[in-house]
Amino acid sequence: MADVRVRFSPAPSGSLHVGSAHTALFNWLFARHHGGTFILRIEDTDITRSRAEWVDGIQTTMAWLGLDWDEGPVLQSTRFASYLAAADQLLASGDAYECYCTEDELKARNEAAKAAGRPPGYDGHCRDLAPDERAALAAEGRTASIRFRTPDHGVSTFHDLIRGDVSVEWAHIADFVIVRSGGTPLFFLANAVDDLEMAITHVIRGEDLLDSTHRVLALRAALGAPDRPVYAHLPLLVGADRAKLSKRHGAVALEDFHHDGYLAEAVLNYLAMLGWAPEDGREVLAPDQVVAGFDLERVTHSAAFFDHQKLDWMNGEHLRALAPDELETRARPFAVERFGASLDGGTFRGALRIGQERAVTLVALVGQMDFLFVDDADFAIEPDSWDRLVATDQVGTILDAVLAHLETCDWTVDAIDLRPVLQPLGVKPSKGLTAVYTAVEGRRAGLPLFDSIHLLGRERAVARVRGARDRLHRDA
RNA sequence: GCCCCCAUCGUCUAGCGGCCCAGGACGCUGCCCUUUCAAGGCGGUAACGGGGAUUCGAAUUCCCCUGGGGGCACCA
Numbered sequence: 190m191a192d193v194r195v196r197f198s199p200a201p202s203g204s205l206h207v208g209s210a211h212t213a214l215f216n217w218l219f220a221r222h223h224g225g226t227f228i229l230r231i232e233d234t235d236i237t238r239s240r241a242e243w244v245d246g247i248q249t250t251m252a253w254l255g256l257d258w259d260e261g262p263v264l265q266s267t268r269f270a271s272y273l274a275a276a277d278q279l280l281a282s283g284d285a286y287e288c289y290c291t292e293d294e295l296k297a298r299n300e301a302a303k304a305a306g307r308p309p310g311y312d313g314h315c316r317d318l319a320p321d322e323r324a325a326l327a328a329e330g331r332t333a334s335i336r337f338r339t340p341d342h343g344v345s346t347f348h349d350l351i352r353g354d355v356s357v358e359w360a361h362i363a364d365f366v367i368v369r370s371g372g373t374p375l376f377f378l379a380n381a382v383d384d385l386e387m388a389i390t391h392v393i394r395g396e397d398l399l400d401s402t403h404r405v406l407a408l409r410a411a412l413g414a415p416d417r418p419v420y421a422h423l424p425l426l427v428g429a430d431r432a433k434l435s436k437r438h439g440a441v442a443l444e445d446f447h448h449d450g451y452l453a454e455a456v457l458n459y460l461a462m463l464g465w466a467p468e469d470g471r472e473v474l475a476p477d478q479v480v481a482g483f484d485l486e487r488v489t490h491s492a493a494f495f496d497h498q499k500l501d502w503m504n505g506e507h508l509r510a511l512a513p514d515e516l517e518t519r520a521r522p523f524a525v526e527r528f529g530a531s532l533d534g535g536t537f538r539g540a541l542r543i544g545q546e547r548a549v550t551l552v553a554l555v556g557q558m559d560f561l562f563v564d565d566a567d568f569a570i571e572p573d574s575w576d577r578l579v580a581t582d583q584v585g586t587i588l589d590a591v592l593a594h595l596e597t598c599d600w601t602v603d604a605i606d607l608r609p610v611l612q613p614l615g616v617k618p619s620k621g622l623t624a625v626y627t628a629v630e631g632r633r634a635g636l637p638l639f640d641s642i643h644l645l646g647r648e649r650a651v652a653r654v655r656g657a658r659d660r661l662h663r664d665a
Numbered sequence: 666g667c668c669c670c671c672a673u674c675g676u677c678u679a680g681c682g683g684c685c686c687a688g689g690a691c692g693c694u695g696c697c698c699u700u701u702c703a704a705g706g707c708g709g710u711a712a713c714g715g716g717g718a719u720u721c722g723a724a725u726u727c728c729c730c731u732g733g734g735g736g737c738a739c740c741a
Contacts, residue, residue, distance in 0.1 A: 200741045308667045334739050361668050369739040376741050400736045466678055491671050499691040547703035622700045634702040
């Protein structure tokens with residue numbers, strides 16, 4: 190497939206949402222798979238809802254995910270002249286007309302229609318006004334919007350790469366506004382004009398836009414387009430209630446996943462698996478592998494549930510696949526944010542080495558090593574863990590023996606093995622060591638103890654075990 | 666209300682007429698490994714929404730029903 194040109198065209202009315210990111214990703218995958226061009230177009234024709242900071246945020250987040258674009262960002266707000274010229278052309282050809290109905294009137298008539306059991310949508314009130322009628326309305330001080338005249342009869346059909354032929358009767362599609370009474374163009378117009386001018390070959394977007402395709406295509410034809418792009422409507426992403434994913438379903442802003450310590454390649458991988466599956470069934474893939482195997486015709490038809498649990502698993506898979514240096518590069522910002530100046534490079538690398546195989550996110554990875562970097566004055570055992578330590582059989586004996594060992598043992602080894610200390614006491618390692626985990630790491634479970642003690646250093650390790658032992662005696 | 670789209674384990678999916686009394690993955694769960702927690706290894710649990718039709722044969726084709734979702738803005 191040569192000369193593929195696709196675009197991702199978000200409205201900058203918020204930060205990039207996982208549903209939008211899903212659409213962006215599929216466009217990007219398609220473009221990259223076919224060696225085509227991926228264009229970023231910002232659909233900000235509604236200037237009251239758009240904000241420059243969101244335009245920046247969308248780009249930042251796309252860059253984080255690894256979705257690079259070849260052209261743009263093209264802001265539709267800078268192209269109003271083109272859209273308005275197209276509107277004039279449609280007015281001249283009779284495909285569009287001026288509508289003097291006010292928003293309040295439309296709303297009232299719509300509600301009346303619904304109440305009467307008739308379908309909502311424009312009723313054609315200003316469709317065939319005579320010139321003198323228009324002049325009279327304008328004289329009242331009304332400003333006209335411009336509406337596109339849809340056919341009264343017949344059927345609109347287009348072919349969707351994923352869903353096959355999709356048809357609807359024109360009688361069900363009301364005339365729609367393409368230019369606001371304030372003189373600014375609307376989505377349908379800008380979309381049709383830009384897809385035409387940018388020579389978009391494939392339109393890949395969410396299924397929620399399926400019905401609007403008929404209108405865009407009609408506009409496009411009225412504008413004199415000789416052809417149509419290929420359409421592919423993606424399955425929607427839904428929450429636990431099976432409704433379209435939105436803010437009330439929890440974290441849906443893509444930047445949140447970044448901040449929560451998810452790896453971009455894991456998010457990309459997971460998002461790709463929502464609605465698409467590689468032919469060989471392998472699920473954990475690097476971005477270039479997803480690109481290589483991607484095929485729009487293998488995209489599924491039904492809405493997909495965004496499963497955080499599976500994302501967590503997948504993130505762990507990608508985390509464990511990272512080379513040591515790369516892991517350090519990714520984790521360091523999170524560690525710096527959490528520990529600041531107390532972060533020691535050597536200890537950090539050691540902790541990463543033993544933490545990598547058990548963490549789900551970078552945040553969790555850094556979180557489990559906090560006992561190494563917290564100020565010793567601030568170190569505290571979790572209350573619940575302390576209670577259970579106190580209740581442990583022979584806890585005093587265990588801590589005394591461990592303390593004695595830590596003060597005298599050889600510290601030049603790789604890790605401080607405490608099993609020989611416990612053995613003479615007749616304490617089961619798993620049980621006795623839980624008490625030591627609590628004393629050293631502040632909780633009953635965490636990074637491997639023997640390595641952790643070594644990373645902590647003799648002085649600090651001894652201080653922690655002594656602290657626990659002394660507190661035990663005080664309480665007793 | 667009208668229109669459109671969709672329908673395989675709890676979830677993501679494989680399956681495009683016989684290879685399927687349905688395969689993989691997440692989750693859950695049993696065992697093993699094990700200094701905790703994980704990770705890992707080996708098992709287990711669990712699905713073709715219902716009814717017709719076509720066919721020698723249907724998860725796969727067609728129709729109806731049911732269910733779910735989306736749309737019907739001077740948002741995109």
